[in-house]
Amino acid sequence: MINELIANTNCRACGLAIVIAVSTFVSVYLLTNQLFDNSDSHISTDLFAGANVIGSRASNSLQFVTIFTQHGNSAPYVTYDNYLYNVNDTRVWPNGPNQLTQSVFPAQSQACPRFHKAQKESLENFQEQYGSKTRAVLRLAQNLSGIDVFNHQLASGSPPLLDSMWMLWESIKHADNEGLVLPEWTKPLYPEPTRNLVAKMTRAYSGESVTAIRLFQGLLFQDMVRQMLIRRKGSVSEKRLFYHSGHDSTLYGLFRILDLDKEDFMLPNAGSALIYELHLDAETGQYYVQVLYIDRTSTDLEPLDINIPGCDPPCEFHVFLDITEKYYNITDYNSECEID
Helix, strand or coil, X not given: CHHHHHHCCCCCCCCCECCCCCCHHHHHHHHHCCCECCCCCCCCCHHHCCCCXXXXXXXXXXXXXXXXEEXXXXXXXXXXXXXXXXXXXXXXXXXXXXXECCCCCCCCCCCCHHHHHHHHHHHHHHHHHHHHHHHHHHHHHHHHHCCCCCCCCCCCCCCHHHHHHHXXXXXXXXXXXXXXXXXXXXXXXXXXXXXXXXXXXXXXXCCCCHXXXXXXXXXXXXXXXXXXXXXXXXXXXXXXXXXXXXXXXXXXXXXXXXXXCCHHHHCCCCCCEEEEEEXXXXXXXXXXXXXXXXXXXXCCCCCEEECECCECCCEEHHHHHHHHHHHHCCCCHHHHHCCC
């Protein structure tokens, strides 16, 4: 499998676009955190050739970095007609519905029938378990706002109840992200209990099975692994940093591959980043992986260490590959997407 990944130059990153504009917090990471440093190396090799010393925390162990961010804030996909910040009000949302308020436009994910079948089953399970609570929250929103919040059918193909809940979240969350003053009626609803329910619903959207999760973001993870393996072979001609800007689903799909499903990870804030670093221990010659997370709403934008379940830090590279292989060992994505 490892050799196939190295040889597979056509591996696709599903659902993302590499963009030119890099967010401020990513720039902070690049300038002040662990970057490439060829000083004080105990290994006589070309692996450290061409490295630069940048920032107070530059590290001679760092070999490769992949950064995944959620794009900046965007207008809601849809809002209620009589909502204070209606999605068609160009004074509030100048670029229109569902458009970014900054000029970064990620690509749409591919259709995959097998994934969508698994997703449908997962959403049905959510509705069985949390349907009554979801209806109660929507009923409270309707009573407080005077807005008809039920039976909104979006183009998602999800059950109407879940679409209605998503519409409520969209209407409030995007306005909050923009720093707009929220209507008084939102206070008993936001952030809780709405946030907790939407986090569980988001988890259901990414599927519950290994198959669903691998079809959701497995190709993207596979491409990162392939680049790490190339670097591990000692290539000095390959790029050493990749930056991807995607959706919130990009980040929570990658979190699911790491078996991380805390509420904060299911609802990453706009502009947040998930960072994978490949390091080389100069003393032992062993590679290890460090995963970091930057929450865009944090005051210091400091990268937080993420402990990977089943891989004690420092997470050895081969262990990292072993525990995630079931999600990225995809040889024919289109065939796997077919429904038997």
